[in-house]
Amino acid sequence: MLWAVPKIPQPPLDEVDRSIVRVLAQNARIANNALADEVGVAASTCLARVRSLRDRGVIRGFQADVDLSALGMPLQAMISVRLRAHTREQNESFRSVAPGLPGVLEVFHMAGSDDYLLHVAVADSDALRDFVVDHLTTHPAVGQTQTNLIFERMAGSRFPEPGR
Amino acid sequence: MLWAVPKIPQPPLDEVDRSIVRVLAQNARIANNALADEVGVAASTCLARVRSLRDRGVIRGFQADVDLSALGMPLQAMISVRLRAHTREQNESFRSVAPGLPGVLEVFHMAGSDDYLLHVAVADSDALRDFVVDHLTTHPAVGQTQTNLIFERMAGSRFPEPGR
DNA sequence: GCATCTTCCGAATACCGTTCGGCCTGCTTT
DNA sequence: AAAGCAGGCCGAACGGTATTCGGAAGATGC
Numbered sequence: 515m516l517w518a519v520p521k522i523p524q525p526p527l528d529e530v531d532r533s534i535v536r537v538l539a540q541n542a543r544i545a546n547n548a549l550a551d552e553v554g555v556a557a558s559t560c561l562a563r564v565r566s567l568r569d570r571g572v573i574r575g576f577q578a579d580v581d582l583s584a585l586g587m588p589l590q591a592m593i594s595v596r597l598r599a600h601t602r603e604q605n606e607s608f609r610s611v612a613p614g615l616p617g618v619l620e621v622f623h624m625a626g627s628d629d630y631l632l633h634v635a636v637a638d639s640d641a642l643r644d645f646v647v648d649h650l651t652t653h654p655a656v657g658q659t660q661t662n663l664i665f666e667r668m669a670g671s672r673f674p675e676p677g678r
Numbered sequence: 679m680l681w682a683v684p685k686i687p688q689p690p691l692d693e694v695d696r697s698i699v700r701v702l703a704q705n706a707r708i709a710n711n712a713l714a715d716e717v718g719v720a721a722s723t724c725l726a727r728v729r730s731l732r733d734r735g736v737i738r739g740f741q742a743d744v745d746l747s748a749l750g751m752p753l754q755a756m757i758s759v760r761l762r763a764h765t766r767e768q769n770e771s772f773r774s775v776a777p778g779l780p781g782v783l784e785v786f787h788m789a790g791s792d793d794y795l796l797h798v799a800v801a802d803s804d805a806l807r808d809f810v811v812d813h814l815t816t817h818p819a820v821g822q823t824q825t826n827l828i829f830e831r832m833a834g835s836r837f838p839e840p841g842r
Numbered sequence: 843g844c845a846t847c848t849t850c851c852g853a854a855t856a857c858c859g860t861t862c863g864g865c866c867t868g869c870t871t872t
Numbered sequence: 873a874a875a876g877c878a879g880g881c882c883g884a885a886c887g888g889t890a891t892t893c894g895g896a897a898g899a900t901g902c
Contacts, residue, residue: 546858557860572748577836578738584691584736585839592788623832663789668786677780677809721889721891722850
C-alpha cells in the first residue's frame with residue numbers, strides 16, 4: 515500500500531532553517547556563500563543545513579518559473595471534475611493518471627461536491643476542448659466536468675507565514 | 679496605466695532553448711556545465727542562453743519547492759470569491775491586495791460566475807476562518823466567498839508540451 | 843565574393859562548493 | 873562540580889565551477 519510517508523520524523527525548523535528556506539523559495543539559484551551571508555552562518559554550515567533540509571523533505575526540489583506563453587501555451591483553465599462514483603478504486607484510477615495528462619500543471623483532490631480540480635495550460639481553445647474530450651470525458655471514472663477559463667494567474671507568497 | 683508588457687518582443691525558442699528550460703524547470707540548481715552537457719552546447723554558450731532566457735522573461739526566476747506542512751501550514755483550501763460589482767475599480771482594488779494576503783499561494787482571476795479563486799495555505803481550520811473573515815468578507819469589493827478544502831495537491835508537468 | 847553581423851567555442855582566471863579537522867557549547871554521568 | 877560525551881559550527885584548503893574575452897565559424901545582404 516501507499517501509506518508509508520517518506521519523511522524523516524520532525525526536528526522542527528529553527529530560525530536559520532526558516533531563513534534559508536525563505537531565501538531559497540524566492541531565489542533558488544543563489545550561491546551558497548551568498549546564502550550563508552544572508553542568513554548569518556558559515557558557508558560550510560549553510561551547505562550542511564541545506565542538505566539536511568533536502569534530506570528531511572522540507573525542500574523538495576528547485577524549479578525554474580517559466581512563462582508558459584513563451585512555450586506556446588498561453589491559455590490556462592480550471593477544470594472541475596466530478597467522478598461517476600466516489601469509490602476508492604475510481605479515485606485511484608483518476609488520481610494516478612491526472613497529473614501526467616498533457617498540459618496539467620496542478621491537480622487538486624477536493625473536499626466538497628467537485629472531486630478534482632485541474633489547473634491546465636493549453637495552446638488555444640481548440641486544444642482545451644480536445645483535452646477535455648480526449649482525456650476527461652472519455653475516462654471511465656469521470657462523471658461531469660466543468661471548465662472555467664483563467665484570465666490571469668498571480669503568484670502569492672511561496673513562503674507562507676501565519677497571519678496573526 | 680499597467681498595460682505595458684515588460685517582455686522583449688518574441689524571438690521564438692529554438693531546440694536548445696527549449697531543452698534548457700525543460701531541464702531547469704525540473705532542476706533549477708543544476709550546475710551550468712552539467713546543463714551545458716545535457717543540452718549539447720559549450721558552458722559559455724549555455725550561460726549566455728540562460729541569461730538571454732531570463733532577460734527575455736521566458737524564465738521568470740528560480741524557486742525552491744517547499745513542504746508547507748514542515749512550515750506549520752498543513753491545511754490548504756480553494757476559496758472562490760465573487761465581487762460585489764464587476765467594475766474595473768473593484769477588480770483593481772481586490773487584485774492589488776489578494777496576492778499579498780498571508781498564506782495566499784496563487785490567485786486566479788477567472789472567467790465565469792466566480793471572479794477570483796484563491797489557493798491558500800493555513801495552519802488549521804481556525805486560521806482558515808480567520809483568513810476569510812479578516813481579509814475577504816471584510817474587503818469592500820468582496821461579495822460572496824466559498825471555501826473548499828484541498829485533500830491533496832499533486833504537481834503536474836512544469837514544462838507543458840502540446841498533447842496532440 | 844566580400845563585408846558585416848551574429849553566435850558559438852575554448853582557454854584563462856576569479857570565484858565558489860565541498861570536505862575535514864578542531865573547537866565550542868550544552869548535556870549526561872558519577 | 874568535574875569529566876566525559878555528542879552535536880553543531882567554523883575556517884582553511886583544494887578541487888571544481890562560473891564568467892569573461894578574443895577569435896573562428898557560419899549566416900546574411902549587396
